[in-house]
Amino acid sequence: MSGAGVAIVTGGSRGIGRAIVERLYADGAEVVTCGRGDRPAYLPDDVVWVAADVARSGDAERLAETAAARGPVTLLVNNAGVLVAKTVADSTDDDWDLQVGVNCRGVFTTSRAVLPGMTAHGGVIVNVGSISGVVADGTSALYNASKAFVHALTRSIALDHGPMVRCNAVLPGWVETEMADSGFALSADPESARRDAVARHPLGRLGAPADIANAVAWLASDEASWMTGQCLTVDGGLTAASPIRPELS
Template sequence: MAMLENNTALVTGGRQGIGRGIADRFAAEGARVTITGRGARPDDLPAHFAWASSDVSDPRAVAELAAGIEGLDILVNNAGIQVEKTITETSDVDWDELMGANAKGVFLMCRALIPRMSHGGSIINIGSISGQTADPGLALYNASKAFVHGLTRSIAVDHGPAVRCNAICPGWIMTGMVDAAFAVADNPEAAKTDALARHPAGRLGQPSDIAAMAAWLASDQSSFTTGQLFTVDGGLTASSPLNPGLFR
């Protein structure tokens, strides 16, 4: 039996990658899914998805989007960007763009939609393992994800039992972002071998791995689950950043 029959879901930043993986899974579980993204509806987006052109960092756009929604069951705050810089390299524009999408966007969407969700609705924020421990050269990204983790707990505390709110912390998920990272490695094949060796699961993640957690957090199976962070990273962060075996 489908887990999300008769549910309505909104997934931000669902054009591709993890957001699209979550949208696909939700649809397969019987939910009616609206995907948001900046710009026009992608040509190849299947007809069963509704599309809303909306920028999560723009308060007016978010208000307009929310005005058309009533009784939403599931909100997934997935939209996010990455800026590969240390703080001394980061410009004010970088700050506004990154924090606008990753931090302010989650705030704006939750503020606008919590009053419009059905009782017992589920908010799922996409945090990151990088919000718990640092990835080098991703300072604002790391910090923005830590913000998401903190906001997740606050929403759970302030707005339960009306809504539940949890975050998923993905590790290395094979998306365009990760493909690009391997492509520019000195030795892409060796880089991939090394990355695999660091994952007890023996593989990198797929958007469907994150979608599996999201489906559970969206379903009634998790009705007692709120305010928590769920790491889905193939075991990466369970082991030390050091693994002497890899230095041979």
């Protein structure tokens, strides 16, 4: 982590968020994390848990204030996200409110809450986007669009708030999380869908949450000090290949 200060990780209760919390904590960061439920049992005692829904401006501000009370917030990782697996035609207004509320408004409100302090003392924002914001997943229209928003907001924050603030996004591919399991479960044959997905990765496996946490830790470090406004794809090579693969036919 670049410099001394406090790191906020949204959505730190499981999956990629949990791995990011664990990595930053292992690196010596003072970590504040949040989620909509109860404090996870895995958290070390000195990691601060805030029950918060980042789609609500008041909760995002309270999260930022809790962190700032412990020291200057020098890192924000906007990881919280949800998946609504529907087409546009099938999506309801409630689906829109949930998907855009967490994935878009949550990144906006939390970034807005920390930017005044970061602009004064410096800091880094890392947003967790998705390859789905670049190459669309089927029956995930609102999710795909929400992640494209995250990528665009990343560039805007970098442009408007540099040089004091660096802002980048990491774009995971298929990672072994509950969200991925939910995606495979939509298939008529989930195990076959999983095998097909693995076969399409040049590295021969799905990602692990730690793979994304490692990328986040690098983007937050001084080693990435000349990198801002970028979207870093971490997908095991999935989007590097044409979908026409003779060995898969």
